[in-house]
Amino acid sequence: MSDAALRLIIVVLGVISIFLVGSLLWFGLNPQRDPASFPTSTAIEPDFSALDLGTPLPGFEGFGDVNRVRSEAAGPYVVNFFASWCQPCRLEHPYLLEFGAANPGTLIGLAYRDDPLNAAAYLTSDGNPYAAVVADLKSLNALNFGLTGVPETYVFSADGDLLFRSPGPLVGALKTQFINAWEAAQ
Amino acid sequence: MASFYRIVVAALVVLATITPFLQPASAQSVTEIRAKALFNELRCVVCAGQSIAESNAELAQDMRAQVVVLIEDNRSDAEIRDWFMTRYGDAVLMNPPLKPLTLALWFGPVLIFLMGAGITGLVLLRGRSRLGEGEKNP
Structure with missing residues (x-):
């Protein structure tokens, strides 16, 4: 493989990695997000049997x-x-x-x-x-x-x-x- | 006759040796063993990252009691996990279930590792090919 092609692949992969890690941090470190909060959606099915x-x-x-x-x-x-x-x-x-x-x-x-x-x-x-x-x-x-x-x-x-x-x-x-x-x- | 006594004595010695090792297993009921395993799989939903085995919050106490009730009701482990999941959602499991929404959670780290390994490999390859060129053209 030519040096220029290798270099291109390295740069592209590097940019994608930085983007992936950056997006993880973007969502993970959002101050509005409380990781301890429990989902309060209506996706649960309460049971009235008791x-x-x-x-x-x-x-x-x-x-x-x-x-x-x-x-x-x-x-x-x-x-x-x-x-x-x-x-x-x-x-x-x-x-x-x-x-x-x-x-x-x-x-x-x-x-x-x-x-x-x-x-x-x-x-x-x-x-x-x-x-x-x-x-x-x-x-x-x-x-x-x-x-x-x-x-x-x-x-x-x-x-x-x-x-x-x-x-x-x-x-x-x-x-x-x-x-x-x-x-x-x- | 003497050989008969020998066999009896040998059998008694073997029995006396293994008995202490048999006892702990039989002292724990199947319910207890299953309950302990499930306690470690279910999350205490008001605690930060603790299973109901680790937490003594009131809710964790209630959840442990309910696990035992469900085991005594002859429910399978999968049914008990489902029982809590319909009421508390997926997050009640310490290991989140594998489904489209959680794919990134399960395979994201592997993907990032593979990309890092790929980049490292390519950089090394590039260095080596340069070295090769250097040898050819001193």
Whole structure:
């Protein structure tokens, strides 16, 4: 092979390598990207099979039939995981109260890793936004929904398809996305 | 008769020697062995790069308990991995599955290595051919 041809191949390969490494760094070192964040897409398939295994909250036994909301809600419905010990949950609580009042019979609450007594006390003092609420004592619903922490909110179509998943409290951008998803689902 | 006793004694000695080595294997149930292997394959989704075997986060505890429940429910390892993947997505596996989206992840490093090796080889080749020319034309 002639020296000029070899030289050309080396230069071309070198330029391609620099481009490949550069593009890796471009995506990998993007400050907007959080490598620790878990995908929050709707590409998961939550499983409702354990929904009736929740423990009713003392004083809120009338709200204990979670599956009733799913069957009676003719349209879309929302599942919200919360806990009395969870501070970010208090951030979204005023909005949940507002949402529950505006959309009766659509909001399901599941208390995550929470004593039913504490969850009941929290809803008594801060108000109950839920049409149905139970404690998810064995975390079976949490795992079935792919929960990573509280609060987390799931919007389902009437057919039970996951339309939107909020990986944090419904404030700011997540609240806007939630409202858009809810309105699009109607 | 003496040879019979010899055989019996020899058998007892062999048995006594191998018994301690047999015990650890039988002390662990099949469920335990399978669960431990799966614990290392599943990612604790709230931890940074830890499997649920390494993490003691509450979520990892829940996930470990669920793995045992699923094993006792006679699910295969593949079914258990699927159980978590439908709920948490591909990222719940410590080894991401091979599919078009993850091709770059699996083969990118090999590709970059091959390109580097190729460039190095060509540079060396070029040097050698120059050396050859130099010898021809001093």
